[in-house]
Amino acid sequence: MTMISTRESYGRTLVELGRENKDIVVLDADLAKSTMTRYFAQEFPERFFDCGIAEQNMMGIAAGLAASGKTVFASTFSVFASCRCFDQLRVSIAQPHLNVKIVATHGGITVGEDGASHHAVEDLALVASLPGFTIIVPADAQEAAQAVRVAANTYGPFYIRCSRPASPAIYGSDYRFTLGKAVTLRSGHEATIVALGLMVAPALEAAKGLAEVGIDCRVLSMPTLKPLDEGAIGAAATETGAIVVAEEHFEHGGLGSAVARVVGQTHPVPLAFVAIKDTYAKSGKPDELLKKHGLTAGDIAQQVRQVVGRKNWVQY
Amino acid sequence: MSRDKILNFSVDEMELVAKTLRRHIVKMIANAGSGHPGGSLSAVELVTALYFRFLRHDPANPHWSDRDRFVLSKGHAAPLLYAILAERGYFPVSELSTLRRLASRLQGHTDMTMIPGVEMSAGSLGQGLSFGLGMALAGRLDDRGYRVYVLLGDGECDEGQVWEAAMAAAHFKANNLTAIVDHNEQQLDGWNRDIMNLEPLPDKWRAFGWQVTEVDGHDLAQIMGALEAVQGIIGQPTVIIAHTVKGKGVSFMENNLEFHGRAPNSGELAKALAELA
Numbered sequence: 001m002t003m004i005s006t007r008e009s010y011g012r013t014l015v016e017l018g019r020e021n022k023d024i025v026v027l028d029a030d031l032a033k034s035t036m037t038r039y040f041a042q043e044f045p046e047r048f049f050d051c052g053i054a055e056q057n058m059m060g061i062a063a064g065l066a067a068s069g070k071t072v073f074a075s076t077f078s079v080f081a082s083c084r085c086f087d088q089l090r091v092s093i094a095q096p097h098l099n100v101k102i103v104a105t106h107g108g109i110t111v112g113e114d115g116a117s118h119h120a121v122e123d124l125a126l127v128a129s130l131p132g133f134t135i136i137v138p139a140d141a142q143e144a145a146q147a148v149r150v151a152a153n154t155y156g157p158f159y160i161r162c163s164r165p166a167s168p169a170i171y172g173s174d175y176r177f178t179l180g181k182a183v184t185l186r187s188g189h190e191a192t193i194v195a196l197g198l199m200v201a202p203a204l205e206a207a208k209g210l211a212e213v214g215i216d217c218r219v220l221s222m223p224t225l226k227p228l229d230e231g232a233i234g235a236a237a238t239e240t241g242a243i244v245v246a247e248e249h250f251e252h253g254g255l256g257s258a259v260a261r262v263v264g265q266t267h268p269v270p271l272a273f274v275a276i277k278d279t280y281a282k283s284g285k286p287d288e289l290l291k292k293h294g295l296t297a298g299d300i301a302q303q304v305r306q307v308v309g310r311k312n313w314v315q316y
Numbered sequence: 317m318s319r320d321k322i323l324n325f326s327v328d329e330m331e332l333v334a335k336t337l338r339r340h341i342v343k344m345i346a347n348a349g350s351g352h353p354g355g356s357l358s359a360v361e362l363v364t365a366l367y368f369r370f371l372r373h374d375p376a377n378p379h380w381s382d383r384d385r386f387v388l389s390k391g392h393a394a395p396l397l398y399a400i401l402a403e404r405g406y407f408p409v410s411e412l413s414t415l416r417r418l419a420s421r422l423q424g425h426t427d428m429t430m431i432p433g434v435e436m437s438a439g440s441l442g443q444g445l446s447f448g449l450g451m452a453l454a455g456r457l458d459d460r461g462y463r464v465y466v467l468l469g470d471g472e473c474d475e476g477q478v479w480e481a482a483m484a485a486a487h488f489k490a491n492n493l494t495a496i497v498d499h500n501e502q503q504l505d506g507w508n509r510d511i512m513n514l515e516p517l518p519d520k521w522r523a524f525g526w527q528v529t530e531v532d533g534h535d536l537a538q539i540m541g542a543l544e545a546v547q548g549i550i551g552q553p554t555v556i557i558a559h560t561v562k563g564k565g566v567s568f569m570e571n572n573l574e575f576h577g578r579a580p581n582s583g584e585l586a587k588a589l590a591e592l593a
Contacts, residue, residue, distance in 0.1 A: 025457070049453065049488065057446045057480035064450020067428070067435070069381070070457075072450075088477075091440040092447060096428050 003166035007105040009141035010162050011036025013148045014073060018044045024152065025065050027074040029055045035075040035105045035162075055080045059088035059100070066098040071152055077111075078104035078120030078161055082127055093157050094130040100158075101151045107137070107161040108248030109276065109293065110198055110286040119281050120161070125253025127159040128226050134179070135225040137161045139200035140170040143223055146177035154179065163198050165286055170200050170221070180224045182232035188218035191304050192236035192243045196222045196255055199246040199274070202290075205297035210304055217304060225255055230262045237267040242307040244272045246300050248290075251275035270310040272303040325368040327536045333368055333403065334360045334536075338565045339592050340399035340412055346585040348416035351424070353569055354576045355469060356396040358500040358533070358560040365539040366465060367400050375405040378432035384462050385451050387436045389444020390469035390498065391425040392577070397434065398422050406433040442475025444468065445495060449485045452493040452553075463547070466495050471503030474512045479524065485553040486525025494546045495526070495555040498533065500562035504576050518557055526555045533558030566591055 018024050018040050030053045032038040041048040051058035055076050062074040074081075081104035082089070093100050109119045127133050134156060138144035144162060151158040170185070185200070186207050195203035200221045207217040218240050220232055236243055243263060245256040256273040263269060276293050290296055325333065337360050345351035366386055373383040388397045395415060402409045407421070414420035421431040425439030436447050448466035455462045472478060485493050497517070505511045514520070518528045527549050531538040539558070546554040562576070563569030566588040569580075580588055 025454075047457065051484055052487075054477075054480035054484065056477045057449075057484055060443050060446020060477065060481065061450040061453065061484070064436075064447040064452075065454045066450070067447070068451045068454030068458075070454050087440055088443060088446075091437060092443050096437045 003168055004141035005164065005166045006138050006141055006144035006162040007036050007164065008166070009144040010103050010105070010148050010160070011039045013145040014040045015043055017149065017152050018047065021071065021152065023070050025049070025070045025072050027051055027058050027062055027072065029053060029058045029076040029080065031076050034077070035103070037073070037075050055085050056088050059085045060092050062100045063092035063096070063098050066100045067096070071099055071101070073101045073103055075103045075105065077118060078107040078123045079118055081159070082120065082123035086126055089127065090130055094132055097132045097156060099155055101160065102158065103148065103160045103162060105162040106164045107197065108163065109281045109289045110163055110165050110248065112164070112286040112289060113283045115283040116280040121250045121276050121280070122253070123161060124225055124249050124255070125257070128253065128258070132157055133226065134158045135161070136223055137197040137225060138223055139197060139221050140167060142169065142171050142175055143177050147223065150177060150179050161197065165198070167198055168201060170204070177223060180227050180229055182229040183221040183223065184218065185221050186217065186219040188216040189240055190216045190242070191308050192218040192220055192240045193246060193300060193304065194220045194222050194233065194236065194243060194255065194259055195246040196225060197248055199248055199295065202295070202297035203246050203300055206300035206304065209297065209301055215304065215308060222255060225258065228258050228262065233259055233262045234266045237263045237269045241311050242270045244274060244300060244303045244307055246274040246295070248295060249275055251277060270307040272307045274300050274303055322370070322372055323368045330364050330368050330536050334364045335565070335592055336403065337364065337396065337399045339589060340402070341395045342566065342580055342585055342588045342592070344395045344399070344412050344415045345579045346582070347413055348579060350416060350579050351395055352392040352577045353580065354502070354562040354572070355390060355498065355500065356393045357564045357566065357569065358562045359393055359396055359467060359498040360564065361534050361536055361539055362467065362496055362498065362558055363396055363400050365536055365543060367404055369540060370543050372462070375433065378406060382460050382462055385435050385448065385464040387444045387448040387451070387464060387466040388426055389436070389438055389448070389466050390441065390472050391438025393467070394422070394424065394426045397426060401431070401433040407431065441469070441472040442477040445478050445481035445485070449481055449488070449490055449493055452485070452490045453488060455492055456490070463492050463494060466493070468495055468497050469503075470497055470499045470501065470508055470514060470517070471511075473497065473514055473517070482521065482524040482526065489551050490553045491549055491551055493553040495553070497555060497557045498560055499557050500560040502562045502571070502573060502576065506573065521555045521557070526553050528555050528557060530557045530559065533560035534564055
């Protein structure tokens with residue numbers, strides 16, 4: 001199987017969009033060779049601005065370009081796009097609701113060896129707190145390409161988190177990404193695994209293993225973190241009675257928190273969270289880090305058994 | 317479609333406008349019970365020269381694509397911007413009395429989504445020059461020929477992002493971008509030199525690659541000369557460092573730090589209006 005990273009897919013898609021729409025402008029902060037905006041830079045040098053190692057200024061320039069009618073893509077690593085630029089995202093982009101598409105690569109801990117300073121584990125929580133931002137975390141290259149295209153054609157601020165490692169295809173060629181909609185990748189009635197980004201593949205693997213021992217799991221891919229597909233989550237709670245959320249992010253403020261907010265208000269069921277606990281990861285190979293921090297298919301399967309076991313704890 | 321609506325006021329006529337703006341500013345802030353008179357009053361002549369002599373804009377069509385842009389980066393001087401926009405007909409002067417009230421379009425710090433003529437939502441200092449640079453680059457890409465003016469506070473120049481933007485504007489040779497620094501030498505906690513020394517400020521801008529002019533920021537003839545000169549500069553951005561007095565025009569507010577961010581009470585308002593009669 002061909003392995004393609006979501007950032008590679010982003011870079012290629014950006015070139016196609018650049019050919020179709022002359023109002024697309026791309027900014028980077030001295031990471032074009034890593035975020036893959038370099039492809040756009042090569043073909044459209046006049047519409048590409050490398051802002052140097054000054055991410056806050058880049059976000060401000062993006063806002064000014066957007067306020068002048070441009071569709072702006074601004075890229076850097078996820079840690080810098082969110083943590084370093086939070087006030088610029090808030091005041092220059094979110095409050096005026098400008099048409100800036102932040103495509104942040106190197107999300108999560110699969111950045112690997114660069115270590116804690118480069119592990120984006122708070123970005124989804126930060127950006128999700130900003131009104132009006134649409135947040136997408138694609139699960140594979142095809143979904144990334146479609147999400148980037150949807151962002152280009154939908155007015156408003158977007159945060160798209162891409163990943164560093166090449167990853168396997170999740171979807172077939174007939175897949176169509178729909179903004180704000182969950183994707184049921186596997187049906188099931190005993191529990192639901194909700195996952196996004198690189199955690200979708202281990203979620204499917206976990207469900208497959210559980211099926212072999214007679215636990216029938218639904219798998220929901222949740223590419224759009226915000227606005228959240230509350231209907232799909234409500235249905236999962238009602239129909240399967242237990243939910244495990246898997247994400248490459250801190251357990252505070254990401255997909256797990258969002259799912260808990262919906263479930264707690266609509267149809268309370270046992271929940272479990274496969275996420276990074278309240279500590280920073282260290283240097284290591286991506287697979288080693290995922291294992292160390294409990295983000296593997298085995299960890300997800302274990303949490304499914306645990307929530308299924310809790311299904312009858314609470315009597316109403 | 318829109319047409320250039322450049323006014324051609326004389327210095328004497330603009331002096332009268334400036335006095336009117338100062339009256340609006342002190343009345344608005346007194347009425348609101350809070351706000352920032354000092355840094356609004358110091359920049360009155362700078363903004364008057366722009367809106368009554370230089371800006372190509374059309375109050376009836378505030379989103380005209382080819383308009384010159386005025387970006388107020390020091391967002392706490394919002395009362396000054398509202399006053400001049402009202403005087404130029406963007407909205408009724410009577411609306412000025414709603415400043416900072418619930419449901420008013422006149423937010424404490426500017427909100428570009430709420431009122432015509434406001435180009436940027438500001439308030440968190442240091443972000444306007446980057447924003448203005450983005451506008452300038454867009455204008456160049458589309459070959460629109462407009463100019464972007466960004467008004468910065470001197471205290472605001474403490475912010476690192478200002479210098480990131482300064483470096484980038486020179487690198488991108490944004491000669492359609494003009495920064496104006498309202499150099500009143502004071503910031504909330506005290507004199508610039510005591511809180512965070514900026515000097516030599518002109519040398520800093522020059523070292524970052526900008527064409528620098530210094531003017532008396534209350535002398536309309538000097539301001540007009542500087543604004544005229546920036547139109548012809550090729551290949552680099554321009555900055556006008558305007559030496560001003562915080563609280564200018566109201567004797568007891570001038571160089572009085574207390575009025576950086578305090579509204580005049582009713583007695584003080586009466587005294588201020590008497591001075592501005």
